[in-house]
Amino acid sequence: MIAKESCLLCQIAANKIPSYKVYEDELTLAVLDVNGANPGHCFVIPKNHYPIIEQVPDEELGNHFIVANKISSAIFETLRVQGTNIFVRNGVPAGQQVAHFMINVIPRKENDNVNLQWKPRQLSEEEMSTVELKLKEQVKGRGIQKTQKAKSAKSQETPKPKPVTDDEDDYFMRQLRRIP
Numbered sequence: 611m612i613a614k615e616s617c618l619l620c621q622i623a624a625n626k627i628p629s630y631k632v633y634e635d636e637l638t639l640a641v642l643d644v645n646g647a648n649p650g651h652c653f654v655i656p657k658n659h660y661p662i663i664e665q666v667p668d669e670e671l672g673n674h675f676i677v678a679n680k681i682s683s684a685i686f687e688t689l690r691v692q693g694t695n696i697f698v699r700n701g702v703p704a705g706q707q708v709a710h711f712m713i714n715v716i717p718r719k720e721n722d723n724v725n726l727q728w729k730p731r732q733l734s735e736e737e738m739s740t741v742e743l744k745l746k747e748q749v750k751g752r753g754i755q756k757t758q759k760a761k762s763a764k765s766q767e768t769p770k771p772k773p774v775t776d777d778e779d780d781y782f783m784r785q786l787r788r789i790p
């Protein structure tokens with residue numbers, strides 16, 4: 611694993627390497643990718659060195675994704691694109707090349723020849739429920755509900771907060787519904 615001192619993205623964050631910064635705050639930096647998939651392709655990175663997403667503290671992670679969302683909105687408003695891809699390459703088999711967590715925001719137009727497709731696999735019901743059970747069990751101890759509750763308490767400061775359910779099954783169902 612690459613040490614912080616020799617990390618390319620840490621050097622960009624520290625202004626040791628010139629870059630096209632489009633946004634910066636205390637925790638997060640958004641930079642134009644010079645080898646991007648399309649004009650306007652940005653990467654959003656923590657200023658601190660975290661090789662993979664699991665190492666990014668929860669308190670920071672939200673900020674990075676909020677920035678990614680705002681960059682995406684800015685891309686829509688200025689570059690007249692029809693879509694964006696917002697994604698993380700987490701780990702070498704997932705295509706991660708630099709050991710510093712990064713969120714890609716790629717402007718998309720129809721027929722732009724950027725290929726992020728995969729061939730859908732037909733999984734059996736047994737395979738699906740085995741994986742479901744394993745994940746469900748593992749996720750239970752990960753403090754997701756704690757995070758939601760903290761957010762829920764905070765959101766009560768704003769008028770008419772949406773009720774946040776504690777039911778884990780509901781949580782998973784909501785995730786599933788987002789899949790097109």
Ligand SMILES: [Zn+2]
Binds near residue numbers: 614620621659660710
């Ligand atoms: Zn780094």
